[in-house]
Amino acid sequence: MREPFDNLRPILVTLNLSVLVLIFCFGYLLIGDQVVAMFDQPKPMDMDAYRASAATAAAEDVDRIENGIHVQSGLIYAEGFDIVRGTCTACHSAKLVTQNRATREGWEQMIRWMQETQGLWDLGKNEDAILSYLAQHYAPEEVGRRANLDVEAIEWYVLDLE
């Protein structure tokens, strides 16, 4: 004895399942954040935060130079740039380089320190070019015992005290 609806059954089951899935999705959208927050474990690392911007930054921007600065690394674009970029961004970002200022001797000491303690290799023939680039473009400036506040850089705003 076959019920007339028997052949509909698989379809109904599928429909029911889809409705359940939909309800779950809606529920998740509504309260998912709170439920997740209850567990409150930081994601080991939110990689997407990096990837999103990386994807856009990747292709076209890599070669861009603006006002003499290689935009992607922040390094000054001048003779020796390619070797410095190639060598000095292998472990850390170029930001560690561009933040710092030193004489040729000071830069040489930093390189020796990285070679002795941080696994930096012998730079061979390139060392001279690297040091010249660094000493020329990232040289110390005389600022005295305490510099003025950088008044040019201050963004003035009206303080709302009402």
Next chain:
Amino acid sequence: MHKKDKKGIHELYAEDPLAADKQLWDREPLPNTRRGFLKKGALTAMSLVLGAKMVHAEHFPAGMIPAALAGSDQPFALPGKHPGLIVLNDRPINAETPPELLDDKLTPNDRFFVRNNGIPPENVDLSTWTLTIEGESAAQTKTYTLAELKQKFTPVTLQLTLECGGNGRKEFNPPAKGNQWSTGAVGCAAWTGIRLRDVLEDVGVKSDAVYVGYYGKDTHISGQADKVVISRGVPIDKAMEAESLIAWEMNGKPIPMLNGYPLRLVFGGYPASASGKWLSKIVIRNQVHDGPKMTGQSYRVPCKPVAPGTKVPDEEMCIIEGMPVKSLITFPKTGATLRQRQALPIRGKAWTSTEKITRVDYSIDFGATWQSCTLEPAANRYAWQQFSADIRFPEIGYYEVWARATDANGIAQPMLLPGWNPRGYLNNACHRIAIKVTA
């Protein structure tokens, strides 16, 4: 892959840079110049290969920070962190908090500064994370799971200030190498965990113990799997203080990944580098701990004062064992303009590794006169203290508000940079903000 066929990229470059260029990137110098880098596409190839493939090879945790971004100077948000943080370096991650984002009584987790020396561990599994205590001066070697640490020992919550030893490095002249921290490598949070001394006593500390050192699960940025990134510590007396914690919570939440999740040490009053993150091992030493960044010039200052720019031999450098008295104006943000009839409310934080801050003063005339601020007591030792004041300005014009904290021993912050030291530590010069008063 046959090793002899594969030459390291640096080897190739050392031998002949131009030939290496040709071989690796199919890149040739333009005629009459040596500027091979102008050739279209070469940079792309080079950055991708150099940054991601050749150097880090198989060791490097893939996808930690994409190669395309690793050398980037573009602003971007750090995972779990406030977008207002200033990123000094994105590999390894180092970011500081602007003063106006430190106005909360306790620094929220997403605003707490980050000073990473290496790459944080990925895929932390709480059920398998363990802490091992060993060393010459440990009575035994003992390993605890996280659950055991939480069950066995009495939990405590303390407000503890952490400040990077190099906070303020940016101002030293001649410049000191390293991340150029301005004012924001500091924060104060409520840390929940257990007392380090309870755990040390459970293991047993021999009478010859001198120092305690830590090891964490972060990995070296060079990709060398077995290279310890940083392993510092504190003298045994400091380890035994009631405020020295092994913590798993920060402001009632798990510690952020970038700040040491799931387990870290917290030693208030010491350079924050002593407070090991991603903590997996503690060694009880019968000598001063000698892990990476304990020795040489790292986190050390000249034992005797030196003139700016002096080269100081390693053996004349002494370990920093306390952060100096310091303060920060957290409201308003520098650059405020107001009317002369208005009083300016200021707020800030003051902290010290000594007993406590006893007064904070402000000056609007570059130190010619000082007025006292209202100062709140600390919640516990090593917590920062809040101060506030209302300031009236005598006439219109440009002003700087300077704040100066003084501790219980009468030691105050200098207005100029304190003693120059080769690595640029311990700058506790007064903080100042710019104000314009209009009619």
